[in-house]
Amino acid sequence: MSNRRLALLEFDMGWSMWLTEAHLPFHIGRHPDNDLRNSSNCVSRKHCLLDLRDNELCIIDTGSSNGTVLHNQVLQNQELPLKDKTCVLLSDMMIWITPCDHQGYLIQEEALKTFTGSHEALAMNHGVCLVDICDSMQIGLDEVNHISQMLRATIIGREQEKLLLLKHMGDGYLAVFDSSLPAISAAKRLLNWQATSNENMFSANIRVSLDSGITHPSHGHDRTGLPICRAARIEKTQKRDIEIPGNEIDKLKPYNRCVLTSNMSKVLDTTVDERYTFIGKRMLKGFANEMHSIYQYNN
Numbered sequence: 001m002s003n004r005r006l007a008l009l010e011f012d013m014g015w016s017m018w019l020t021e022a023h024l025p026f027h028i029g030r031h032p033d034n035d036l037r038n039s040s041n042c043v044s045r046k047h048c049l050l051d052l053r054d055n056e057l058c059i060i061d062t063g064s065s066n067g068t069v070l071h072n073q074v075l076q077n078q079e080l081p082l083k084d085k086t087c088v089l090l091s092d093m094m095i096w097i098t099p100c101d102h103q104g105y106l107i108q109e110e111a112l113k114t115f116t117g118s119h120e121a122l123a124m125n126h127g128v129c130l131v132d133i134c135d136s137m138q139i140g141l142d143e144v145n146h147i148s149q150m151l152r153a154t155i156i157g158r159e160q161e162k163l164l165l166l167k168h169m170g171d172g173y174l175a176v177f178d179s180s181l182p183a184i185s186a187a188k189r190l191l192n193w194q195a196t197s198n199e200n201m202f203s204a205n206i207r208v209s210l211d212s213g214i215t216h217p218s219h220g221h222d223r224t225g226l227p228i229c230r231a232a233r234i235e236k237t238q239k240r241d242i243e244i245p246g247n248e249i250d251k252l253k254p255y256n257r258c259v260l261t262s263n264m265s266k267v268l269d270t271t272v273d274e275r276y277t278f279i280g281k282r283m284l285k286g287f288a289n290e291m292h293s294i295y296q297y298n299n
Helices: 120-124 141-156 182-196 226-236 262-269
Strands: 005-009 015-019 025-031 048-053 057-062 068-071 080-082 088-091 093-099 126-133 164-170 172-177 206-213 257-260 276-283 291-297
Touching: 005 048, 048 226, 057 068, 080 088, 080 120, 088 141, 120 262, 126 182, 126 226, 141 182, 172 182, 172 226, 182 206, 182 257, 182 262, 206 226, 206 262, 226 291, 257 262, 262 291
Parallel strands: 206 257
Antiparallel strands: 005 015, 005 093, 025 048, 048 057, 057 080, 068 088, 088 093, 126 172, 126 206, 164 172, 257 291, 276 291
16 A cells, blocks of 8 residues: 555644555544544534545444535535645544645635735734534534534634634634734635534534734633724624714624724725625723724624
């Protein structure tokens, strides 16, 4: 059996391994005799495997009860050729799989769009994205766990190297990126995921908020800063909270929407993406007597 490299497997706990032909078939599941074992009851005994089909590396669902959850779809008794970097979610474990070409070199992704605006101060700001599952107490625990897994992978997308913090908040996530644009991209992915969530088996209503500014390291891997506080305060904004309404306040959605601050609207102004609506102004708890402008992103 050849030792030709087929893919790089990266795990969110910080280690990685090269997958070669000698490892195939590579079984993943709860049973101890799997090549990679996850003991969670959410993972089937024989969950999925990696193997070659027509000389192409594929991920194959082997009849797992909940399907094999990827960052953009769910496989059920299906196989998927791996042509791009793909994330597999196994309860509280994530595996990123980057396939290799036939010479054993990693397939390079297209360069991600970077900030090229003229406002250097904005370019240096961190991007904060907060997502909340609406009415999570009325949803079954298993479904909340599945939705959380999908949200986690959707936030990260292919920008894990730009993340400064990804924190589970019980019924949502707080993400801090090293600049503003990745946070905007994460919000777009979340809204797009929600719009197709029924097709992906997990129907969920979410609220997303964005802010831009400087954050600072805190205890452990945590971070603090005004952008995090503002994003948390504006996330649940409803029409009744607006004290000085804008002309288009009636366009504010109760959920499945993204609201943002004036800081983030300035970031959008420096790009070709200016699709946002001014909703109005409101006071925010903990911010003295300052009025804050609230905008809604028009996805």
